[in-house]
Amino acid sequence: MNVPLEWWLILSAVLFGIGLIGVLLRRNAVMILLSVELMLNASNLNLVAFSRYITPNLASGQMFALFVMAVAAAEVAVGLAIILSIYRNVRSVDLDDFNIFRW
Amino acid sequence: MNLTINWSQVNWLALTPEMIILGFSIIVLLGELFLSKTSKHMLGAVTLVGLVASLVSLGYIWNLQATEFNGMFSVDLTANVLKAILLVTTALVVLGVLKVNVLMGEGEFFSLLLFSVLGTMFMASSADLIMLFIALELTVLPSYILTASKKTRQSTEAALKYFLLGMISSVILLYGMTLLFGLTGETNFAAIAGKLAGHPIQPALVASMLMIVVGLGFKIAAVPFHFWAPDVYEGSPIPVASYLAAGPKAGGFAAIIHLFPLAFGVVAPAWAGVFAILAVASMVVGNLVALSQTHVRRLLGYSAVAHTGYLLVGLAVATKLGYASLIFYFLVYSLAALGAFLVVLALAERGFGENLKDFAGFSRRAPMLALAMAIFMFSLVGVPPFAGFMGKLYLFREAVRSDLIWLAIVGVLNSVISFGYYVTVIRQMYLVSPSEGEAVARMQVSKPLFASIMIIMAAVIVLGVYPNAFLSIIKL
Numbered sequence: 001m002n003v004p005l006e007w008w009l010i011l012s013a014v015l016f017g018i019g020l021i022g023v024l025l026r027r028n029a030v031m032i033l034l035s036v037e038l039m040l041n042a043s044n045l046n047l048v049a050f051s052r053y054i055t056p057n058l059a060s061g062q063m064f065a066l067f068v069m070a071v072a073a074a075e076v077a078v079g080l081a082i083i084l085s086i087y088r089n090v091r092s093v094d095l096d097d098f099n100i101f102r103w
Numbered sequence: 104m105n106l107t108i109n110w111s112q113v114n115w116l117a118l119t120p121e122m123i124i125l126g127f128s129i130i131v132l133l134g135e136l137f138l139s140k141t142s143k144h145m146l147g148a149v150t151l152v153g154l155v156a157s158l159v160s161l162g163y164i165w166n167l168q169a170t171e172f173n174g175m176f177s178v179d180l181t182a183n184v185l186k187a188i189l190l191v192t193t194a195l196v197v198l199g200v201l202k203v204n205v206l207m208g209e210g211e212f213f214s215l216l217l218f219s220v221l222g223t224m225f226m227a228s229s230a231d232l233i234m235l236f237i238a239l240e241l242t243v244l245p246s247y248i249l250t251a252s253k254k255t256r257q258s259t260e261a262a263l264k265y266f267l268l269g270m271i272s273s274v275i276l277l278y279g280m281t282l283l284f285g286l287t288g289e290t291n292f293a294a295i296a297g298k299l300a301g302h303p304i305q306p307a308l309v310a311s312m313l314m315i316v317v318g319l320g321f322k323i324a325a326v327p328f329h330f331w332a333p334d335v336y337e338g339s340p341i342p343v344a345s346y347l348a349a350g351p352k353a354g355g356f357a358a359i360i361h362l363f364p365l366a367f368g369v370v371a372p373a374w375a376g377v378f379a380i381l382a383v384a385s386m387v388v389g390n391l392v393a394l395s396q397t398h399v400r401r402l403l404g405y406s407a408v409a410h411t412g413y414l415l416v417g418l419a420v421a422t423k424l425g426y427a428s429l430i431f432y433f434l435v436y437s438l439a440a441l442g443a444f445l446v447v448l449a450l451a452e453r454g455f456g457e458n459l460k461d462f463a464g465f466s467r468r469a470p471m472l473a474l475a476m477a478i479f480m481f482s483l484v485g486v487p488p489f490a491g492f493m494g495k496l497y498l499f500r501e502a503v504r505s506d507l508i509w510l511a512i513v514g515v516l517n518s519v520i521s522f523g524y525y526v527t528v529i530r531q532m533y534l535v536s537p538s539e540g541e542a543v544a545r546m547q548v549s550k551p552l553f554a555s556i557m558i559i560m561a562a563v564i565v566l567g568v569y570p571n572a573f574l575s576i577i578k579l
Contacts (some may be wrong), residue, residue, distance in 0.1 A: 090261055
């Protein structure tokens with residue numbers, strides 16, 4: 001069975017949209033982090049699909065996806081550390097409780 | 104893209120400034136681990152040596168034009184000038200904080216600072232989407248940690264806001280990059296331009312361009328992606344805020360200057376128009392909101408947003424001279440902003456607050472620092488003979504030359520508005536006496552901090568009186 005490229009792109013756009021909605025609607029910092037991860041994976045899916053269909057003989061898209069995964073891991077490490085340190089101050093991970101600066 | 108690299112053919116000379124910074128950041132990190140508590144204070148001096156060594160090696164390859172690692176990394180004059188500005192401003196920050204408590208291990212602070220500098224340098228030299236994305240992350244990840252380093256509620260809240268907004272903008276940028284990759288099958292800027300030339304413009308190309316504008320617009324704090332800037336400048340420790348105000352934006356501007364004319368050359372009028380709109384929005388919003396601020400660092404944060412607006416005029420012009428005047432104004436702005444932050448640091452070190460009212464009587468407490476602060480404020484407004492005037496003159500002259508007269512008029516009007524809040528700072532320092540019963544004693548300032556502020560003040564005056572000294576270097 002040969003899945004056309006468009007299907008992958010639609011799946012990736014849907015994933016990106018779900019992530020974006022999560023970022024906009026969720027008030028929990030960890031859930032926002034997870035939504036952003038979803039958007040990152042949508043980008044990865046794009047990269048791998050384009051790499052497979054448009055440049056089947058080159059690995060640059062897949063390499064890009066690998067680098068993005070490494071960067072995403074680093075981002076999560078830093079992000080969770082920041083959320084942990086804010087939790088020690090405020091005892092909450094809800095954005096509505098972080099009110100020194102207006103959002 | 105060919106993934107195999109012939110290591111013997113790599114011109115390592117082109118990478119020496121980056122290699123030196125990388126080496127020193129590792130040395131400083133190891134120093135934090137192995138040095139005794141009493142000898143750690145010299146790590147700041149080691150960092151300063153590294154930055155100066157990198158600057159010297161940059162001067163050695165100043166006119167080199169090279170592309171290394173299969174087109175991943177390219178060196179040209181634009182990249183070199185922006186790297187030099189970054190290194191000079193960061194060196195001045197390090198000099199200023201040599202005797203200041205940086206609130207975390209010295210080694211950690213300085214090595215994170217160097218890693219962020221390294222990322223910005225790579226960003227300035229990236230000629231490939233993969234490289235640009237990784238360099239950008241290397242720039243911002245240490246900044247998130249540095250912002251949170253005070254561990255107070257204010258500092259961590261600023262860091263969380265910076266982190267979440269930064270990550271969302273990175274993801275949008277990345278999605279735009281994947282679209283660009285999908286359209287062309289290439290990741291190299293020049294190769295993308297080659298593939299797109301002569302083909303009809305597709306909607307996906309415009310979408311990709313807009314997404315990349317969002318991502319990079321966040322890094323340079325352009326309205327409407329500026330929400331993090333005032334909070335981070337106010338909430339982070341002052342040494343970190345001084346670094347963030349000057350350095351990392353160089354990477355964002357260098358990336359835009361390298362990426363857009365090449366990869367989006369076919370839709371050039373579209374992105375020039377987008378940058379013109381962002382320029383007007385940033386100038387107006389930044390200046391108007393700054394008028395009502397009472398916290399000096401928050402005021403400087405909104406002033407930074409407004410100045411991003413002035414700088415975007417250079418991108419809206421989209422000519423070589425436009426970019427050159429952008430770079431000159433970037434130097435002028437980052438020096439004055441950095442100087443202002445260091446003056447705030449000097450006050451905070453002596454236990455003064457950071458609100459406008461805490462500047463009352465400053466001219467009697469520390470006449471030299473007050474004079475320097477006044478000069479920085481005048482330079483930010485654009486009053487001759489200081490550097491800001493020449494910078495704005497060149498920028499707006501390029502706008503007029505490219506038939507963007509309305510943009511130049513908006514810029515000049517905004518400079519007039521900005522006079523309102525900058526002059527409040529000067530009025531507080533010179534005309535308002537401190538509250539009754541408060542003794543006005545001479546304020547002590549640590550010598551390196553004082554030296555750093557004086558160097559910046561001298562540079563702001565020299566660049567204003569004799570800008571050719573710098574313009575001949577960047578070949579304007």
